[in-house]
């Protein structure tokens with residue numbers, strides 16, 4: 001496995017209700033797969049939903065060698081919060097995670113990849129709050145999110161920018177044929193370490209849609225595609241690549 005290409009594996013951890021399982025059981029299935037293949041990951045935790053409700057789960061994730069990072073407090077995009085609320089929520093979210101894990105929280109990912117030129121101020125606040133890196137950048141403009149010319153943001157950023165790979169999301173993982181996804185990861189790993197991002201919802205069907213998350217119709221339309229094979233394919237991915245946190 002040591003010669004296999006390195007891949008940065010990340011999860012956004014927010015609440016959902018899996019069918020015929022508890023949230024905890026779904027998380028434990030994924031954690032045990034990671035453990036089985038000696039894979040490490042970074043979990044961006046939505047503190048208002050997960051850290052408050054399931055502190056023991058956060059402790060368990062950290063104790064298995066994974067990195068705990070911050071996904072904010074509520075699930076509001078940066079522009080809707082504005083600087084004042086952003087600072088308040090993110091600071092509260094970081095503090096809670098640090099109290100639970102007893103370790104500094106160094107990374108941040110905004111809901112909906114909502115970092116762009118208009119919300120660039122958020123990076124200064126993240127720096128003030130003691131973050132060392134941000135992973136809120138989707139480096140291509142799509143109908144859902146992302147930015148044109150991400151380089152301009154990456155170069156000016158006051159903290160390290162860790163943009164996700166364009167093809168790196170769970171939705172692409174489920175919708176594309178596995179051979180193609182695997183090929184994309186392999187090809188891009190020759191230039192730089194790919195950054196993949198998953199949700200637990202990429203492996204388990206939800207018992208009901210979250211009304212509060214305003215998922216664009218495109219995401220909703222694809223929410224069930226590929227769920228029958230995604231966990232098996234995910235395990236194949238863990239066998240092929242050396243997964244690490246940020």
Ligand SMILES: [Zn+2]
Pocket residue numbers: 012014071075110111112
């Ligand atoms: Zn999220």
